[in-house]
Amino acid sequence: MAATQVLRSEWTKIRSVASTVWTLSLAAVLTIALGVLISILSRNEFKNMSVKEQMGFDPTFISFAGMSLGQLAMIVFGVLVVSNEYSTGMIRTSLAAVPQRGTFLFSKIAVATLLAFVVGLATSFIAFFLGQAMLGSYKAQIGDPGVLRAVIGGGLYMTLIAVFSMGVASMLRSPMLSLGILMPFFFLISNILGAVSATKKIGRFLPDQAGSKIMQVVPPVGDDTPYGPWGGLLIMVIWVVVALFFGYLLLKKRDA
Structure with a gap:
C-alpha cells in the first residue's frame, strides 16, 4: 500500500473514533478553562505577593497553568491512537494490509502528531489571550520579548506530550498499562521529584519539566536550571525520539 494511502487510512481511523476526538476537545477545554481561572x-492576589514573588511573576506562564490538566487528556489521546487497535484486535487486519510495520506506525504517528499540533497550537493561543485579558494591568503582550516563542512553545509542548505517549503505548500496547504508567508519572512522580531538594536536579531533566521551560518568559527568582527554553524543549524531544525508537523496535520484533 502506498504511503499516501496509509496516511489517508490512519486519518480515517482517528477521526472515526469518538474517544480520540473527545480527548483532544477535553485537552483544549481543560487547558483554557483552568488557565483563565488561575x-x-x-x-486578585498580585498585591498580596511578596516582592520576590512579584519579581518572578510571569503573566505568560500563568495563562498556561491549565496545561497541567490538559496534558493528561493529551496523554490519553496519544495512548488511544496507538493502543485502540490492540485492544479491539484490529491490529492484525491493519498489519496484514500494511506489512511494512515502520510505514504503518509512523503514518499513524504522523497523522496524530499533526492533529495534536493543530489543536495544541490553537489551545495555546486561546489560553494566552484569554488569560492575559483576565490579568488586566498585569498582562503581557504577544509582541513582548519571548512571549510569542512561549505561546508557540505551548503548542509544541502539548504535541510532544501526545507523541511521547504514542511511543510508550507502542512499547506497552495495552491502553490500561500505558495510562497506568504515564498518568502517575506526569501527575505525581515528576512533581514529587521536582519539589524535593534531593531529587530536584534529576526531576528537571524529565520530559514535562524540561519541556515546560519553553513556555516561561520570566525565569523564577533563584532559578539555577542549566538549560534555557530551547534546551529544555530539546531534552523533551530526545525523550520522545527514544520512546518512538523503542516502540518501533518492539513492533518489528513482536507478533501482532
Missing part, C-alpha cells in the same frame, strides 16, 4: 486568581 489568571483571575493571580490578578
